[in-house]
Amino acid sequence: MKNKSYFLGLIKWNAKKYNLNISFNNPSLSLFTDRTQYYIIYCFLSGLAIFFGLLRISLFYTLAARSAINLHIAMFNKVFKTSIRFFDINPIGRIINRFSNDTGLLDDIIPSTISDFMNVFMTVVGSISLTLFLNYWLLFPTIALAIFFIFIRNYYLTTSMEIKRIEGIVRSPIFVHTGNTLSGISIIRAANMEEKLNQEFNDHVDFHTRASSTSIYINRWLGIRLDSITIIFTYITLTSCLLIKKYRLLEIDSGEIGLMLVYLLQSTSLFQWAIRQSCEVENLMTSVERVLEYSELETEPLDKGDRKPPTGWPSNGEITFDNVSFRYDKNLSYVLNDMNIKINAGEKIGIVGRTGAGKSSIIQTLFRMAEPDGYLYIDDINIKELSLHDLRSKLSIIPQEPTLFIGTIRTNLDPLNEYTDNVLWDALAQVQLKETIKEMKDGLESEVHKGGSNLSVGQKQLICLARAIIKKSKILIIDEATANVDFKTDAMVQEAIRECFKDCTVITIAHRLHTIIDNDRILCLSQGRVVNFGRPYELIEDDTTILHDLVFSLDKHERVKLIDVAKEKYINYEIPFTHF
Ligand SMILES: Nc1ncnc2c1ncn2[C@@H]1O[C@H](COP(=O)(O)OP(=O)(O)OP(=O)(O)O)[C@@H](O)[C@H]1O
Ligand SMILES: [Mg+2]
Known part of the structure; x- marks a missing residue:
């Protein structure tokens, strides 16, 4: 019975939204009479969603690929033509890192993360907008929770960036130690130092595990807070709807309340993912920044000269x-x-x-x-x-x-x-x-x-x-x-x-x-x-x-x-x- 009333409410809301002339006096009758019309609308909307979805994805990935290619070309041209001084002060490892790691992220991870973030973010924004549209009283708690959320996000972001940095720093000794151990394996065996080397290796791994597990813990920390925000918001929505209905503050029916709740519950898990992805995008953008930095290097004026030397110059060599x-x-x-x-x-x-x-x-x-x-x-x-x-x-x-x-x-x-x-x-x-x-x-x-x-x-x-x-x-x-x-x-x-x-x-x-x-x-x-x-x-x-x-x-x-x-x-x- 409850389900039926929610379902009818949903239909009624859609009908109102799309100006459909549907009679609700005898809901079951009109529902079946206008079924073809609904099918057509549903198919039309689904078609539009598929079309725009495909359009968005193809446009987005084409643009992302073009940007990555252009950035790489710009960076390559600048680095290739920049002065030798640049190579004196920048270790070769750093330069290679920009051409391999950062460019790699630009090619595949950044576009998919941004796309994912936009998708989930728009769904969450849609749910909240729908809720506010149906019940504008919720604007006040939304603003309060948004401020709380911004604070939590910033706190998480600064911490996670630092943890990621530490994780990177403690990871390299593992590789260095493994490489050194393998290259000196005969000496280690001859000196009977396996135990010591093993212990050192375990210490390096422990350091890294500490950093990486902290990274997992802070994700959980964020998750709990974000879930709390969405649950509080859902709870406030529900309570406010009941109060509104009781004191007749706003025209709202049970179908609309149902609709709000469905969307809000759906966005509970998505909200957490949206925030994680937004932080990830921000972290990944440092790679774009690094590539941009190299693509704006000053180059040597290789072909610019006030004078052309005569053919055969220098003929004497003085x-x-x-x-x-x-x-x-x-x-x-x-x-x-x-x-x-x-x-x-x-x-x-x-x-x-x-x-x-x-x-x-x-x-x-x-x-x-x-x-x-x-x-x-x-x-x-x-x-x-x-x-x-x-x-x-x-x-x-x-x-x-x-x-x-x-x-x-x-x-x-x-x-x-x-x-x-x-x-x-x-x-x-x-x-x-x-x-x-x-x-x-x-x-x-x-x-x-x-x-x-x-x-x-x-x-x-x-x-x-x-x-x-x-x-x-x-x-x-x-x-x-x-x-x-x-x-x-x-x-x-x-x-x-x-x-x-x-x-x-x-x-x-x-x-x-x-x-x-x-x-x-x-x-x-x-x-x-x-x-x-x-x-x-x-x-x-x-x-x-x-x-x-x-x-x-x-x-x-x-x-x-x-x-x-x-x-x-x-x-x-x-x-x-x-x-x-
Ligand atoms: N790429 C560089 N950037 C900055 N300073 C440099 C650079 N190369 C050399 N120098 C400095 O210039 C000075 C002269 O160095 P240079 O390489 O010309 O010496 P050199 O006489 O060729 O020495 P060597 O006999 O060891 O080859 C040194 O003080 C050195 O520190
Ligand atoms: Mg020299």
């Missing part, structure tokens, strides 16, 4: 530093100060100095990794007027740590696929790697692993040298590898450089004096300042120079050998040069 100072960032102090030197076309220059003197920073200056102060000319063109792309493509470098990329020997020699096989083989022959590469199964197509890990340091250096030969730059800068290569390879590299870059300007940053002692001039740096710049033999002879100190710090045999080479070079070659 380099002039006119009052050049350099620092890696505006907030840092200068690492090169007031450099005033001129390197003549085709000269071979060696740079020496203690570690941290600023030798490698000269390369950074020439490549404008950060903008230097002063004037820096290459063949009478101030390089600051050129676009970075034009400048960098004309200089060749063999860095302190030879860099190879995953791919093949060919892609490492000629990444843009501009040269013929003959050119590549010729270059390999000049660095005496031709036979080695030919002996590899796939020749030029032989695989190069990450960082060239399947090649020796010497081979990597030689490939970098071959790369420079192929590029035919007039200026070559070599930052000598600190990792020692064997004497034979070293001699091979030196010989290849001498042969292939006879007519080029070669600047060698030396860690071993014998590689530069036969150079035309040597530049001695100390704390970012040019201390001496002159012919090797002259510098050795002058006991106030850094080179003199360096040579005389070696054992006698080495020293004599170096002085002999420098002397021979001094006697046999007379290269005109100008001090600036």
Whole structure:
């Protein structure tokens, strides 16, 4: 009987809402007479719901996918073109995390969580709106409970974010410990330390369990409070309806009360889920924030320049530093100060100095990794007027740590696929790697692993040298590898450089004096300042120079050998040069 009256009430409410002319004097009769009409309305509404549901889902997911793709592209473009300083101050793990974890969340978890949240949230809002629409007296308790609810939600959110952070922090030691244990398993067994390691592992797991169980407890904490709010609201609704009916404060019938209760009871469980999902969305939005942060990075103006260099620039390879100072960032102090030197076309220059003197920073200056102060000319063109792309493509470098990329020997020699096989083989022959590469199964197509890990340091250096030969730059800068290569390879590299870059300007940053002692001039740096710049033999002879100190710090045999080479070079070659 109760059910019937509720059902009729529901029909009556719908009829009123959709202006249907239904007689309720004889409910059972009119119900069956107008059944077709109801079917039609029901089918129509269901059809609309399906249509809008599909439309919403397809629009939402298309938009979400597009946003994720656009954000990824924007982030990639910015990170790819941002200054090197960014990579100095951001650990590679952090950058990879944004491209993997954060982008992954953007791709799948965030859209589904937002969609779920919107769905449930709209259902809850619908239920509450319906209740308020039928019984506006409930507005006051609704506002009071809403304030209470906002307080609880904020409290939960700040706590849960902190717990999640702690959970993340205590999770990594488990992985680190497992990795270390596995890599040192033989030593652990030999030292009979299994028990200790096991105990340590259990401690790490306990820490993590504490954090993760706290996370579960606070969810329960929130659940109980949210359930209480909805139950109190349902109770207030019911009581207020009874009072309203008793004191005739509002026109409301039992059907409408039934309708309100059905919706409210239904939203009890949904309410909790809606809030959890809203907190989850807020937590996940930090990933979007992180991706956005990288997609707004400042980029280097790679193609912007006031001047286009003439074709074939630099034809001579003359380099002039006119009052050049350099620092890696505006907030840092200068690492090169007031450099005033001129390197003549085709000269071979060696740079020496203690570690941290600023030798490698000269390369950074020439490549404008950060903008230097002063004037820096290459063949009478101030390089600051050129676009970075034009400048960098004309200089060749063999860095302190030879860099190879995953791919093949060919892609490492000629990444843009501009040269013929003959050119590549010729270059390999000049660095005496031709036979080695030919002996590899796939020749030029032989695989190069990450960082060239399947090649020796010497081979990597030689490939970098071959790369420079192929590029035919007039200026070559070599930052000598600190990792020692064997004497034979070293001699091979030196010989290849001498042969292939006879007519080029070669600047060698030396860690071993014998590689530069036969150079035309040597530049001695100390704390970012040019201390001496002159012919090797002259510098050795002058006991106030850094080179003199360096040579005389070696054992006698080495020293004599170096002085002999420098002397021979001094006697046999007379290269005109100008001090600036
Ligand atoms: N990427 C960087 N960001 C900020 N400061 C840097 C950076 N690289 C080097 N420096 C600083 O610049 C100074 C000169 O360093 P540089 O690498 O030029 O020395 P170096 O003479 O090449 O030393 P080494 O012989 O060890 O290679 C040092 O004080 C160093 O701390
Ligand atoms: Mg260096």
